[in-house]
Amino acid sequence: MLTSPAEEAALTATRTVLVVDDEPAMRTALTESLRRRGYVVLQAVDGRDALDRLDDAKPWLVLTDMKMPKLGGIALVREIKKRTPQTHVVVMTAFGSVETAVEAIKLGASDFLLKPFATDVLERVVSGLPGAGRDVTAPEGSRLASARPILSDDPAMRRLLKQVESVALSQATILIAGESGTGKELLARFIHSRSPRAQRPFVAVNCAALPDGLLESELFGHERGAFTGAIIRKLGKFELAHQGTILLDEISEMALPLQAKLLRVLQEREVDRIGGIAPVSVNIRVIATTNRPLDREVEQGRFREDLYYRLNVFPVTLPPLRERRADIPLLARHFVQLAASRNGVPAPLLSEAAEQELVKRTWKGNIRELENVVERAVLLAVDRVIEPMHIPIEPNSLSSPAQAPAVHPVSRVEIAPAGSLRDMERELIVGTLAQVNHNRTKAARQLGISVRTLRNKLREYRETGGEFCGNRIVGGR
Structure with missing residues (x-):
């Protein structure tokens, strides 16, 4: 069952985050960022204050600094896990205290953030926590969509989602193909939230965002002293995703030597840390995404054929937005509400003429482009009605100067x-x-x-x- 915008608001409204930091400016910045994402946010000035608020607040997540007066982060993690084991804890630490953060992970913390960090890093960590994609107060057996719902009126898209929801209950590896901006990661989170692993970690790795050397360490981890700069043992993403789901985003960008190591992980369900002396067993569900046809990458020698067959157990292709035009008004109205909430302005109406303007575009950037265009229109529609004049002309939409209006x-x-x-x-x-x-x-x-x-x-x-x-x-x- 897909959720409406109202149901999405209800989902996030049930999640309370307790921010613990002795720095007022940091508490304020974190609070504002999380509230924009729809969370209910409470504050505590130190670990002792946080424990005093724990029973009444019943937070879904505690986001805490490590070094604080009265009661520090390690003691706070230990006490939270003793009192309310189901509460997630994410610790924030400076680079020099990474070993302390690792100790917090061993005590039950879900993740840690290395200061300073950007708001999008915070959002990724929070949205990847178990239960972020479902209503933790819902009765057992009810299944709700991910924190950001997949909205569709398109019959083909709804059939695809129904099929994917059935496969989510299995342990099958899933390969999601589609153009950039079609919502591949969103679909992966949807699958995770419908799976038996929904209360376990969801760990996303962007294979295109990291150089090969760093990606290897991110995926497989390393031992202390394995290379220059390896000052502590680091758990890789596969180990962090143990008993949960790992998303290998844009898998086609992975270098061939790393593909060979990945193949071994998929075959043996074991990870070899860099500099390690023994493999580590992992229990994971793998979802991979690609914006290029992997069979063609195999033909051209850029992707291993054996790895392709390991990943291609259940292939899914997300259609581009231009092939599901019935969804454009629905998505646009949804993005109007999100943009208005994010920018603290009243939500304007989307006129019929503006809807028609949106529907006829080609949307090379797909849903991501639509969301950006709608947010701009929300900011320009000062009379609270979005008209075609608030929608920028489509880039490269004019085929020749003779056909184009002047400017x-x-x-x-x-x-x-x-x-x-x-x-x-x-x-x-x-x-x-x-x-x-x-x-x-x-x-x-x-x-x-x-x-x-x-x-x-x-x-x-x-x-x-x-x-x-x-x-x-x-x-x-």
């Missing part, structure tokens, strides 16, 4: 510095008028609004004291 209004309008969103809309309208020699009918058509709406906008600008000056309005409010 899309956004590209040549000079925006006054430090302007508000209303100023940007005003610049857009005035710049378009200038390009069509102040022909209101042409300007309205190009902007995707009625002549009457254009006339009302111009009257509003005059009433607030603005004056036309070339492609700009100066003065006024």
Whole structure:
């Protein structure tokens, strides 16, 4: 069963995160980041304060610093796991204290964050925790979608999801193919949340983001002293995913020597740490994604054939957005709500004309591109209605200069510095008028609004004291 935006909000609303840090600025930054993701966030100033709040707050996750007065991170982890073993703990530590973080992992902490870290790193760690993709307060047997739901009205897509949901109950390795931006990682999380391993770790590794040497250490881990800079033992992603699911994202980017080592892991379910003396057994479910056809990569000698067959147990191909156009309005309305919430503004309405504009695009960047375009429109729609004029022209959509209108209004309008969103809309309208020699009918058509709406906008600008000056309005409010 797929979730609606309302059900998604209900999911995250049940998850309370307790942020523990003696630095006020750090507590504030973490709180704001997590609240934007929809979590209920409470704060504690040290470990003792956190324990005092533990019973009443019943947090799903405790995010704690390691070095604090009164009660430090290690003692806090130990006490939390004694009182409420089901509570997740993620510890934050500076580079010089990594060994302490490893000790926290042994005591039951789910993960650690190395300071300083970016908000997207925090989000990845939190969203990868067991239970992040389902309602922890739901009755046993109820199965809800992942933290970010897969929304679809497209019959073919819904059939695919139903098929995948059935396979999720097995232990089969799954290979997800699809263009960039189609939601391959989201589907992998969906599979994990429907599997018997849903309460176990979900660990994602981007094979394209790391150089080969670092990727090997990330995947398989290393022993202390295995190479220069290996100051502590490091558990690899396979070990961290033990009893859970590991996602090998963009597997086609992995170098051939690493492919051979990966093949052994899949065959033997054992990991050899770099510098280790004995293999370590792992119990994992493997999901891999690729944006290139792996069979073609095999033909061209860039991917091992034996590894391909190991991964291709249950292949899934996600269709590009242009092949599921019925989903575009549904997804767009969903992204309107998310963007409004993320930016702290009221959610605007999506006009029918704007929907039609979105549906007819080719969406080379797929769902990721749609989300970005919608967020921009939300910020520009100061009158709380998204119109076609708030949607940028599609890149490279004009096949020849003869077919193209002179210029899309956004590209040549000079925006006054430090302007508000209303100023940007005003610049857009005035710049378009200038390009069509102040022909209101042409300007309205190009902007995707009625002549009457254009006339009302111009009257509003005059009433607030603005004056036309070339492609700009100066003065006024």
